[in-house]
Amino acid sequence: MTIADPNAPLQQTRTIEFSTVLASSVHDMKNSLCLLIQSIENLSNKLEQKGAEEAQELAGIHYEASRLNSNLLQILALYREDCDTLPLNIDEYYLDEILEELVAKNELYIDNRKLNIEFEIEDELAWYFDNELVANLLNDVFVNAMRYCKTSIKVKAFQQGETLIVKILDDGAGYPENMLDKLVPTPSTFNMTMSRTGLGLYFAQLIASKHIQDGNVGKIQLENGGELDGSVFTLTLP
Template identity: 45%
Template sequence: MSESNKTLDFPTILASSAHDMKNSLCLFVQAIESLAERMQGQPESEELARLHYEAQRINGSLVQLLALYRHEHEPLSFDAEQIFIEELLEEVLLNHELYAEHRQIETELRIDSELQWYVDRDLLSNLLNDIVANALRYSADKLLITASCENQQLHICINDDGEGYPAEMLKASTQPLQQYDFSASRTGLGLFFAQLIAQTHKNQNGCGHITLANGGELGGGLFRLVLP
C-alpha cells in the first residue's frame, strides 16, 4: 500500500498533538509567571493573572484528554511512591497562587506535616490541580484544604465559601464511570477524570473514590477524595 493510501489514525494523531500543545502551554504558563513577577502592582498584572488561570485550565483539559485516550487503549498506568502529602498540596496551591492573589482569596492548608501516603504523584497532582482551580473560581474569599488519615484511609477535602455545587453536578458525581455524560459540559469530563484517578488507587482495603457535597467547613462546595 502506498503512503498516500494509508488510513490516518486520527485518535493517535490527536493524542500526539495534544501532548505537543501541553508542552508548549507549560512554557507559556512559565512566561506568564515570570512577567507577573516583574509587573507586580501594575494594572496589567490583573490581566496576566486571568490569563494564567485560563492557561492552567487549558493545560488541565489537555492532561485529561491524554489520560483518557490512554485509558481507552489500556489501563491507566499507576506508579506508586510514598510522598509527604503536605508537600504535594503546597505545590498545588503554589501553581494557583497568582490567581488566588488576584482574586484576594485566602488559602489555608490544614494537615499533619508528617502525613505520608503511597500514591501516584503525577495522577494525584493532576486531579488536585483541576479541583483547586475550579474551587478558586467559585470561592468568595476563602479556600480551605485539609488532609488526614481516617480509618486507614487518606481523606483530602477541598472546601470553598462559594454558592456550592449545583444539583445536577452532585447527582453526576454519584454515577458509575460508564454512565458519565460528557456531552453537557467539561464538568462531566472533570468528574470522570477525578473518579478514574481515585479508583486507580487501590489495595486490599478497596479502591479510592470522590464525593461532592455542599456545606463543609466554609459553607460552600466540599470535594472529598478518599484513598486506601
C-alpha cells in the same frame, strides 16, 4: 491472470489512526502551554509595580492557560486509559509538600484575587499514590474552587482508619444539585453544559478508582455545606 490497470489510482493500504494523532497533538499543546504559563509568570514578576488592571488581566490569562493545560492532561490520560496504557507509578509522598505545591502553582491568581487559603494537614502525613495523576486531579478541583469561591478555600488532609482523606472546601454557592452524588460512569454521559464539567468529574473518579489496596478502591464525593458553607470535594484513597 488479471493484469492491474497502471492508470488506476493507488488504493490506500493504511489509514491514519486519528486518536493517536490527537493524543500526540495534545501532548505537544500541553508542552507549549507549560512554556506559556512560565512566560506569564515571568512577565507577572516584571509587572509587579505596574497598575492593578494589567496585573488582573495577566492573572486571568494565567488562570485560563492553567485550566486548559489541566484539561489537556485529562484528555491525554483518558486516551491512555482507553488504550490500556495509562501508567500508574505508585510511591510514597508527603501530603504537605503535594498540597503546598498545588497552591504555589496557582499563586498568581490567588494573589490577584486576594483569596484566603487555609491548610489543615495532619503532621508528617505520607501516603502511597501516583503523584502526577493525583496532583492533576486535585489541581483541577482547586482551580474550580478558585473560580467559584467568594474569598476562601480550605485544604484538608488526614488519615481515617486505613484510608487517606483529602478535602477541598470553598465558600462559594456550592455544587449544582444535579451534580451531587451523580458521578458519571462513562464519557458518553457527560453534560458539558454544567458549570463544572463532567470531564473533570469523570477524570477524578477514574484516577481515584485506579488506586486499589486490599480490595478497597479509591473514590470521590461531592457535597455542599462543610465548614465554609460552600462546595466540598472529597478524595478517598486506600
